Amino acid sequence: xxxxEQPSEVTAVEGxxxxxxxxxxxxxxxxxSWYQQHDGGAPTFLSYNALDGLEETGRFSSFLSRSDSxxxxxxxxxxxxxxxxxxxxxxxxxxxxxxTFGGGTRVLVKP
Amino acid sequence: GAGVxxxxxxxxxxxxxxxxxxxxxxxxxxxxxxxxxxLGQGLEFLIxxxxxxxxxxxxxxxxxxSAERTGGSVSTLTIQRTQQEDSAVYLCASSPAGxxxxxxxxxxxxxxxx
Numbered sequence: 001x002x003x004x005e006q007p008s009e010v011t012a013v014e015g016x017x018x019x020x021x022x023x024x025x026x027x028x029x030x031x032x033s034w035y036q037q038h039d040g041g042a043p044t045f046l047s048y049n050a051l052d053g054l055e056e057t058g059r060f061s062s063f064l065s066r067s068d069s070x071x072x073x074x075x076x077x078x079x080x081x082x083x084x085x086x087x088x089x090x091x092x093x094x095x096x097x098x099x100t101f102g103g104g105t106r107v108l109v110k111p
Numbered sequence: 112g113a114g115v116x117x118x119x120x121x122x123x124x125x126x127x128x129x130x131x132x133x134x135x136x137x138x139x140x141x142x143x144x145x146x147x148x149x150l151g152q153g154l155e156f157l158i159x160x161x162x163x164x165x166x167x168x169x170x171x172x173x174x175x176x177s178a179e180r181t182g183g184s185v186s187t188l189t190i191q192r193t194q195q196e197d198s199a200v201y202l203c204a205s206s207p208a209g210x211x212x213x214x215x216x217x218x219x220x221x222x223x224x225x
């Protein structure tokens with residue numbers, strides 16, 4: 001089966017940088033996705049990494065190291081609206097059409 | 112275009128009753144997923160549809176849970192003889208074929224079993 005580990009909570013101030021780490025164990029691996037979920041809202045897709053390296057999309061970047069079974073989501077120039085939960089998710093060879101989600105990291109941005 | 116819609120948005124029921132939750136995916140999305148999320152927790156996979164067939168039902172917690180999809184579109188998740196531990200937000204998502212990593216989620220149905 002799969003398992004994912006990510007910190008439960010991170011607090012930072014506006015304008016700061018936050019890195020949310022995600023380590024995973026899977027039987028085979030296709031890629032690592034990141035989703036954002038505001039309180040009471042639906043998860044929304046942020047990024048997907050299938051290959052090693054950094055993917056940048058505006059203020060958010062996502063990194064993957066397949067050899068280390070590790071990835072992270074980098075949130076830069078934090079804004080109050082970035083306060084949300086962030087989930088990493090993996091798809092693996094045992095269930096190619098199924099995403100397995102981590103427990104989520106709650107990010108609290110303070111003024 | 113329209114996103115994924117779910118109904119009802121909230122459902123309160125008594126223990127032992129049956130409930131039906133509905134999901135309308137994005138038009139043209141062949142893949143449809145159901146998840147369950149308890150308060151402050153991650154998403155728990157329930158079932159996956161490709162078209163009208165469900166090749167992966169591995170996440171359904173018990174035989175009280177069932178789901179169907181008709182016309183390659185609307186899906187219904189049915190929970191029979193509800194229990195208090197079924198209380199959660201039930202989320203539906205859809206994606207184009209071959210794009211399982213980027214799923215589009217509906218707003219969810221909050222189920223409360225008294």
